[in-house]
Amino acid sequence: xxxxxxxxxxxxxxxxxxxxxxxxxxxxxxxxxxxxxxxxxxxxxxxxxxxxxxxxxxxxxxxxxxxxxxxxxxxxxxxxxxxxxxxxxxxxxxxxxxxxxxxxxxxxxxxxxxxxxxxxxxxxxxxxxxxxxxxxxxxxxxxxxxxxxxxxxxxxxxxxxxxxxxxxxxxxxxxxxxxxxxxxxxxxxxxxxxxxxxxxxxxxxxxxxxxxxxxxxxxxxxxxxxxxxxxxxxxxxxxxxxxxxxxxxxxxxxxxxxxxxxxxxxxxxxxxxxxxxxxx
Amino acid sequence: xxxxxxxxxxxxxxxxxxxxxxxxxxxxxxxxxxxxxxxxxxxxxxxxxxxxxxxxxxxxxxxxxxxxxxxxxxxxxxxxxxxxxxxxxxxxxxxxxxxxxxxxxxxxxxxxxxxxxxxxxxxxxxxxxxxxxxxxxxxxxxxxxxxxxxxxxxxxxxxxxxxxxxxxxxxxxxxxxxxxxxxxxxxxxxxxxxxxxxxxxxxxxxxxxxxxxxxxxxxxxxxxxxxxxxxxxxxxxxxxxxxxxxxxxxxxxxxxxxxxxxxxxxxxxxxxxxxxxxxxxxxxxxxxxxxxxxxxxxxxxxxxxxxxxxxxxxxxxxxxxxxxxxxxxxx
Numbered sequence: 201x202x203x204x205x206x207x208x209x210x211x212x213x214x215x216x217x218x219x220x221x222x223x224x225x226x227x228x229x230x231x232x233x234x235x236x237x238x239x240x241x242x243x244x245x246x247x248x249x250x251x252x253x254x255x256x257x258x259x260x261x262x263x264x265x266x267x268x269x270x271x272x273x274x275x276x277x278x279x280x281x282x283x284x285x286x287x288x289x290x291x292x293x294x295x296x297x298x299x300x301x302x303x304x305x306x307x308x309x310x311x312x313x314x315x316x317x318x319x320x321x322x323x324x325x326x327x328x329x330x331x332x333x334x335x336x337x338x339x340x341x342x343x344x345x346x347x348x349x350x351x352x353x354x355x356x357x358x359x360x361x362x363x364x365x366x367x368x369x370x371x372x373x374x375x376x377x378x379x380x381x382x383x384x385x386x387x388x389x390x391x392x393x394x395x396x397x398x399x400x401x402x403x404x405x406x407x408x409x410x411x412x413x414x415x416x417x418x419x420x421x422x423x424x425x426x427x428x429x430x431x432x433x434x435x436x437x438x439x440x441x442x443x444x445x446x447x448x449x450x451x452x453x454x455x456x457x458x459x460x461x462x463x464x465x466x467x468x469x470x471x472x473x474x475x476x477x478x479x480x
Numbered sequence: 481x482x483x484x485x486x487x488x489x490x491x492x493x494x495x496x497x498x499x500x501x502x503x504x505x506x507x508x509x510x511x512x513x514x515x516x517x518x519x520x521x522x523x524x525x526x527x528x529x530x531x532x533x534x535x536x537x538x539x540x541x542x543x544x545x546x547x548x549x550x551x552x553x554x555x556x557x558x559x560x561x562x563x564x565x566x567x568x569x570x571x572x573x574x575x576x577x578x579x580x581x582x583x584x585x586x587x588x589x590x591x592x593x594x595x596x597x598x599x600x601x602x603x604x605x606x607x608x609x610x611x612x613x614x615x616x617x618x619x620x621x622x623x624x625x626x627x628x629x630x631x632x633x634x635x636x637x638x639x640x641x642x643x644x645x646x647x648x649x650x651x652x653x654x655x656x657x658x659x660x661x662x663x664x665x666x667x668x669x670x671x672x673x674x675x676x677x678x679x680x681x682x683x684x685x686x687x688x689x690x691x692x693x694x695x696x697x698x699x700x701x702x703x704x705x706x707x708x709x710x711x712x713x714x715x716x717x718x719x720x721x722x723x724x725x726x727x728x729x730x731x732x733x734x735x736x737x738x739x740x741x742x743x744x745x746x747x748x749x750x751x752x753x754x755x756x757x758x759x760x761x762x763x764x765x766x767x768x769x770x771x772x773x774x775x776x777x778x779x780x781x782x783x784x785x786x787x788x789x790x791x792x793x794x795x796x797x798x799x800x801x802x803x804x805x806x807x808x809x810x811x
């Protein structure tokens with residue numbers, strides 16, 4: 201599997217085909233693959249190795265010890281303080297995302313164990329308005345860190361987000377300040393924070409909480425960066441290398457600690473968190 | 481409706497008349513008074529009902545005072561400190577020591593260029609990683625010597641480019657934010673023009689956040705929002721209104737602490753007056769914050785940012801799990 205193909209940037213469409221079909225077409229290799237095989241394979245294409253999006257639930261399932269996860273995501277929703285309407289009212293957009301995902305917003309938090317190591321886990325879900333961070337996600341990230349402090353557990357955040365949620369305006373931008381402020385307390389409490397960056401970890405999420413882990417781990421196939429390829433090309437029309445903002449790009453430039461394959465992430469987290477076991 | 485240029489023209493004409501008036505034997509005083517009243521009336525009509533998009537244009541007005549103008553009048557003896565000690569010196573984000581009413585402070589200031597030449601040097605006021613690293617250095621200096629920290633915000637946003645991404649601009653913003661969250665001195669941030677997204681916020685996490693009356697502060701430029709959400713760049717005007725990026729809206733939403741008034745037509749119409757008003761406000765706010773014990777100050781800042789967000793407890797409306805409608809009156 202080559203990392204240097206443009207297809208990294210073609211995966212924005214996350215809608216899977218209708219659930220009643222047993223087969224799906226891989227967007228990378230075009231091969232028709234058996235859906236159940238894909239699912240059993242951590243949403244990695246059995247034909248070409250391309251990574252498909254994991255929902256928050258699938259990601260959690262792939263990481264924690266079976267039966268250990270307790271959902272702490274309180275059902276809060278934004279009250280749409282700007283009464284935002286673009287081509288569609290924000291409230292409608294929210295309702296559609298909620299119906300599609302059965303989530304209240306783009307993140308699930310909870311407690312669990314990975315190979316017996318207790319942790320608080322936050323996992324973003326890209327299907328929910330691009331995993332964007334508004335008031336609700338910011339609040340959940342803070343509550344997750346607070347739970348980690350109360351229970352003296354490690355904190356792991358798996359990011360999959362295009363950045364701040366435009367429809368909540370300055371409330372969204374300020375979630376960067378909010379999460380960073382609470383992250384300081386977590387550091388003062390001496391608890392480890394492992395930030396896992398997946399496709400994509402960008403914009404306001406990358407420019408705040410996701411970049412402030414004690415350890416930064418990128419999933420293979422991740423996109424990591426602040427300003428997107430399109431924004432840069434529209435603003436300054438600059439040529440960008442094919443592997444721009446990929447995990448190798450980030451690793452080569454010293455932006456992350458490690459790159460891990462999806463199937464190895466669970467063992468990787470156990471390994472990393474194991475070093476901090478005595479800290480608590 | 482008359483535009484700014486017509487009004488400026490009228491103002492120039494009045495000035496000409498005034499000079500003519502000084503010539504012996506010519507009396508134009510009546511005309512001058514009449515025209516001045518007319519000008520004032522037209523100005524008021526033009527500026528008192530600005531829509532949000534016009535406000536955006538005013539915040540970006542080429543004649544608008546920039547940070548260095550305020551550094552020369554609100555503060556005394558700006559002593560610039562340059563360089564991030566790693567790769568270079570960003571000219572879009574300046575830092576240094578200065579005196580405010582005689583007492584030393586650390587200033588972080590975003591600076592746009594006036595000329596093409598200057599804009600090339602200052603990247604149109606868009607800071608790069610060098611700038612955010614330098615800011616962090618200055619914040620640490622403020623912490624070490626307990627100098628209050630004042631930020632002047634005026635940027636379209638962080639510079640989007642290959643080099644910036646190679647130097648991990650996002651992480652430098654995150655680290656600047658983290659430094660501001662913990663600095664053990666009073667901090668005041670003032671948006672003097674354009675508060676553009678993460679690049680602005682990076683130096684904007686503060687105990688007191690102020691905006692000049694015609695400044696804007698936004699998660700994204702109206703043009704950016706228009707192209708992403710409306711899929712139409714020409715909808716920037718609609719986006720500007722939807723984003724609620726003006727000082728009065730942000731104050732109503734409880735996200736900023738105060739607004740510094742500007743003269744009719746904008747800060748550039750009477751810079752001296754604007755600078756005086758800004759200085760008075762910063763000095764007043766700073767003395768309030770300086771009266772707080774350090775731990776109270778930090779607790780207050782923590783509570784402020786921990787509390788930002790708007791949400792309610794609510795069930796998820798899935799189509800088949802909607803609660804049955806209850807008619808309260810009938811029960």
